[in-house]
Amino acid sequence: MTAAPAVRRYAAHPFWQAVGILVLAYIVVVWVVPLLPGSAIVPKSVVLQYMVTVLVGLLIYVSDNEERWARFKEPIEAVLVEPRLRVARAALLVVVTVLVGLIAYGQVATTVAAPPNLRSIHPAPPTEITFRGKSITLTGLENPLRAHPESLPLYLAEGKGVYYRNCLPCHGDHLDGQGHFASGFNPLPANFQDNGTIAQLTESFVFWRVAKGGPGLPREGTPWNSAMPQWEDFLTEREIWSVILFLYDQTGWKPRRWETEPGKGESGKGKGDD
Amino acid sequence: MISALLLLAGAAPFPISHSPFPVQDTTRGKAVYVKWCAGCHGDGGAGDGVAAAHMLPRPRNFTGAIYKIRTTASGQLPTDADLMRAIDEGLPGSAMPAWKGRLSDAERRDVVAYIKTFSSFFADTSQHVAALKFSGEPSGATGATALKTGRQFYDSIGCRKCHGDQGRGDGPSARTLKDDAGFPIFAADLHQSWRFRGGGSAVEIYHRLRTGLDGTPMPSFSDLIDQKFLTDEQLWRLAQYVRSLSPPEPPEVRDVIHAPQIVGPTPVSPDDSTWARVGRYWFPLVGQVVRKGRWFAPAVTGVWVQGVHDGRTLALRVSWDDRTQSPDSAWLPFEQRVLETVAGDDSGPPKAEPWPDQLAVQFPRRLPESPAGMERPYFLMGSETDPVYQWRWTSSPRKSLAGLARGIDRFDTLPGAVAAQASFDHGEWRLVFTRALATPDTANEVQLAAGRAIPVAFFGWDGSSGEHGSRMAVSTWYFLALDRPTPPGVFISPVLAMLVTLGLGLVVVRRAQRRATARAGRQR
Numbered sequence: 001m002t003a004a005p006a007v008r009r010y011a012a013h014p015f016w017q018a019v020g021i022l023v024l025a026y027i028v029v030v031w032v033v034p035l036l037p038g039s040a041i042v043p044k045s046v047v048l049q050y051m052v053t054v055l056v057g058l059l060i061y062v063s064d065n066e067e068r069w070a071r072f073k074e075p076i077e078a079v080l081v082e083p084r085l086r087v088a089r090a091a092l093l094v095v096v097t098v099l100v101g102l103i104a105y106g107q108v109a110t111t112v113a114a115p116p117n118l119r120s121i122h123p124a125p126p127t128e129i130t131f132r133g134k135s136i137t138l139t140g141l142e143n144p145l146r147a148h149p150e151s152l153p154l155y156l157a158e159g160k161g162v163y164y165r166n167c168l169p170c171h172g173d174h175l176d177g178q179g180h181f182a183s184g185f186n187p188l189p190a191n192f193q194d195n196g197t198i199a200q201l202t203e204s205f206v207f208w209r210v211a212k213g214g215p216g217l218p219r220e221g222t223p224w225n226s227a228m229p230q231w232e233d234f235l236t237e238r239e240i241w242s243v244i245l246f247l248y249d250q251t252g253w254k255p256r257r258w259e260t261e262p263g264k265g266e267s268g269k270g271k272g273d274d
Numbered sequence: 275m276i277s278a279l280l281l282l283a284g285a286a287p288f289p290i291s292h293s294p295f296p297v298q299d300t301t302r303g304k305a306v307y308v309k310w311c312a313g314c315h316g317d318g319g320a321g322d323g324v325a326a327a328h329m330l331p332r333p334r335n336f337t338g339a340i341y342k343i344r345t346t347a348s349g350q351l352p353t354d355a356d357l358m359r360a361i362d363e364g365l366p367g368s369a370m371p372a373w374k375g376r377l378s379d380a381e382r383r384d385v386v387a388y389i390k391t392f393s394s395f396f397a398d399t400s401q402h403v404a405a406l407k408f409s410g411e412p413s414g415a416t417g418a419t420a421l422k423t424g425r426q427f428y429d430s431i432g433c434r435k436c437h438g439d440q441g442r443g444d445g446p447s448a449r450t451l452k453d454d455a456g457f458p459i460f461a462a463d464l465h466q467s468w469r470f471r472g473g474g475s476a477v478e479i480y481h482r483l484r485t486g487l488d489g490t491p492m493p494s495f496s497d498l499i500d501q502k503f504l505t506d507e508q509l510w511r512l513a514q515y516v517r518s519l520s521p522p523e524p525p526e527v528r529d530v531i532h533a534p535q536i537v538g539p540t541p542v543s544p545d546d547s548t549w550a551r552v553g554r555y556w557f558p559l560v561g562q563v564v565r566k567g568r569w570f571a572p573a574v575t576g577v578w579v580q581g582v583h584d585g586r587t588l589a590l591r592v593s594w595d596d597r598t599q600s601p602d603s604a605w606l607p608f609e610q611r612v613l614e615t616v617a618g619d620d621s622g623p624p625k626a627e628p629w630p631d632q633l634a635v636q637f638p639r640r641l642p643e644s645p646a647g648m649e650r651p652y653f654l655m656g657s658e659t660d661p662v663y664q665w666r667w668t669s670s671p672r673k674s675l676a677g678l679a680r681g682i683d684r685f686d687t688l689p690g691a692v693a694a695q696a697s698f699d700h701g702e703w704r705l706v707f708t709r710a711l712a713t714p715d716t717a718n719e720v721q722l723a724a725g726r727a728i729p730v731a732f733f734g735w736d737g738s739s740g741e742h743g744s745r746m747a748v749s750t751w752y753f754l755a756l757d758r759p760t761p762p763g764v765f766i767s768p769v770l771a772m773l774v775t776l777g778l779g780l781v782v783v784r785r786a787q788r789r790a791t792a793r794a795g796r797q798r
Contacts, residue, residue, distance in 0.1 A: 103771075224653055
């Protein structure tokens with residue numbers, strides 16, 4: 001229990017309060033924020049911005065009050081002046097100097113990095129494609145199988161078979177793009193569970209991507225990288241429409257429809273909310 | 275509103291039952307199973323879903339209640355926790371993914387209850403299913419004596435018969451192995467612990483040694499402890515020895531191979547001592563499932579790549595695990611079984627033939643004009659209009675060629691060759707390609723410039739697994755960088771920055787001290 005008074009003394013000191021808040025802010029930004037649902041790891045430059053903001057706020061707070069400001073400066077002053085802190089003083093000088101040297105070296109040392117992979121995820125689709133010699137107009141096209149609601153269970157079963165025989169190794173059991181071959185490819189296979197893929201697209205767009213695959217991408221889609229096959233070589237038109245039905249049914253997303261205004265598609269999980 | 279109520283109901287504490295899990299609902303379990311599992315494991319749980327024919331190893335057949343990854347004695351049913359673990363973590367190296375985080379806790383629990391209904395063995399409540407009592411791991415795992423003890427028992431209890439002298443699954447019995455269903459099965463490559471079905475830690479390996487992998491030729495060694503052939507601690511040493519064969523961490527895939535510049539001639543031999551001093555890079559290879567003639571069971575799971583250059587010549591060393599030095603006629607029956615097990619695009623299985631092992635390294639013919647240019651030929655061996663430049667090596671006849679590939683089925687040899695030297699050692703190929711950085715044929719042969727990211731890709735074939743032509747393992751584009759030594763000029767600005775910092779720091783300290791002295795003087 002002897003440590004308690006010392007701890008309390010530190011906790012009441014404005015300098016150590018500031019240090020504590022800085023450390024806490026760093027922990028929150030780097031480790032806690034990525035845990036929040038729907039967020040990702042915070043990029044280093046953004047972490048720096050947050051930390052500078054916190055630091056400025058702290059300085060404004062401690063300098064707001066004359067006495068607090070004087071107490072805040074005490075430990076800094078002590079390190080610079082006190083003879084008993086000579087070792088700490090020397091260590092601080094060395095550490096800061098070395099740190100600056102390392103940062104400067106990191107800035108000037110050149111290393112070869114992979115070229116940037118600027119890639120358009122959903123490039124503009126053509127208005128018309130040729131599917132096995134037959135011309136298909138994509139604009140305004142809906143999944144023709146949806147015109148027969150009584151046969152949907154049959155089409156879905158067919159689509160499931162197509163998916164498991166063909167798509168599974170890359171797009172995975174959970175349709176999240178993490179099949180057992182996914183790690184071998186770059187870009188990673190599309191994640192259909194994500195709200196940024198099929199949930200945003202019309203079924204005609206998906207048909208185009210399935211039928212023409214990576215080699216059918218325009219230049220901005222980096223067609224040389226994509227491992228998506230040209231499925232028109234393997235599957236019939238009906239098989240592709242049925243597997244598209246399966247993708248939406250299995251994930252619970254609704255395709256964007258042509259009638260709705262762009263940007264306000266009917267996308268949204270069909271599960272639960274009603 | 276209803277969903278909120280359901281959520282509340284889901285969070286309510288479950289009544290206690292005898293199962294280690296709270297109440298399990300086989301009706302809900304069936305719904306989950308039909309939606310997410312039946313595609314591979316089949317509606318009736320017989321491991322015969324529509325995807326099964328493309329898989330090796332095949333999906334588990336639940337009707338027999340035989341499970342590889344258990345904590346129970348050999349021949350016993352698994353515990354619920356064992357089944358849950360397989361679902362949660364998946365089976366690495368197979369098509370079974372980890373479902374934790376993909377399905378909710380309740381869904382996974384319910385599915386465990388449902389898959390038990392496929393076999394009447396689980397209904398027999400007179401059987402007491404209990405995990406073995408495992409001892410804790412003894413310390414000294416990586417000590418030389420511990421590993422030596424482990425190695426001794428590796429030899430004496432017969433591990434090497436299937437797993438081979440160096441553990442790459444190339445033992446003399448490996449080519450005869452079948453699982454209980456009659457499917458061909460590979461002895462595990464002990465150098466790739468990240469692909470072990472039950473996990474790659476020493477603890478998990480020890481558990482597999484104690485329990486065996488039921489339904490496979492891998493036996494349990496618990497009886498050897500009972501017979502006093504070896505002690506429990508010695509079995510632990512064996513597990514630790516097996517663990518020591520793999521890297522401490524699963525290899526991380528990095529985009530750029532850095533090939534340092536060395537003084538003197540570049541090594542041409544795969545066993546040159548230079549290679550021990552150069553960093554190696556792992557690239558995963560996966561089945562060619564893009565063009566017709568797809569292949570779903572690639573045998574070459576990845577390649578380790580190293581590079582060095584001397585300013586004039588590049589030496590690129592590619593090494594990979596392969597159980598056989600193909601062609602090996604002794605493996606033809608095994609090859610035939612693999613080809614019959616794994617469905618492809620042909621109507622019937624192809625006939626097993628004595629194919630060689632092969633490896634290809636691929637570059638674009640020319641680098642983009644600007645270093646930031648990202649355009650490249652098609653990763654899968656280029657196309658008719660935009661071919662790629664490749665080095666191709668075959669084990670028999672032992673030779674290497676350079677040429678242009680125009681898609682997976684067309685390769686035109688170029689007159690300018692690439693030198694290659696290979697050695698095969700206990701289930702590992704080590705292959706070194708050497709070529710001048712600059713060549714006369716600048717139109718077709720990539721000019722290997724230092725200080726740039728040069729696109730590179732890899733392809734591998736294991737002849738004894740039936741791999742030939744489009745039946746291969748492929749990689750995507752990665753990069754090779756020929757590093758230049760750091761010029762001394764680079765160090766100028768960091769040193770300057772340090773001097774300025776130190777100077778400023780000293781000034782600040784000096785001023786603070788002078789002020790303090792002055793203040794003290796005034797107070798006195």
